[in-house]
Amino acid sequence: MQTVYSHGQPRLRPVWGESPQPSSRPPSASPTPATTDLSYLGAQMEDGTWRCTFPSCNSKNSYERVCDLRKHYKRHSRHLFCRHNGCPKSISSGFSSRKDRARHEARHNPTITCEWEGCPRLFSRMDNMRDHYRRVHQKQSRARK
Structure with a gap:
């Protein structure tokens, strides 16, 4: 186990590859950090932080929490498209966040x-x-x- 600080609070985190400790809790259907493969998102550094390993990602950021790495990783995917008919961004090059799509869609109806x-x-x-x-x-x- 490794102590990692997130938002000033100490948290115990299993080191990847380490077998999980026996627990008095019944096994759950949800994956645990020791059984979830997160290698598609990034690599865990020796200090416990995470780095993006997406090809061509130039980010030098490291993330203490996997949820922050996951949020960053979604920026590489442009899975949201403009909902305005006839807009080129409705069928090609979309947006990686709802906020980016909303900002773009506002251009179709300036007020x-x-x-x-x-x-x-x-x-x-x-x-x-x-x-x-x-x-x-x-x-x-x-x-x-």
Whole structure:
């Protein structure tokens, strides 16, 4: 067994390959760390942390918790697609997270109007509108002075 600290709390974790300790609990149907093969996600380092081993992954991050490695690993898969008919991303190159897909789908229905009076531009994100305002309209007002 190995003591690993996660969120400041000590936790005992079996070292992979070590046989599990006998338990007074009845065997469960759910896999345990000693019986689950996680090698498809990454490799466990000597310090107990995990590293992604996905081909062409350039991440230097290490993860204390397997759930964090699993979350990172999902970023390599683009299994979510745009739900807007006719969008190229509805059939090819999808998104790896619901948040990325939602950000993209908002582009199909922009609702944020430019704050400059008379500007017809619409945006799907507030930061894009503010960037437009700064680059286009503040530049125009400075040029007039």
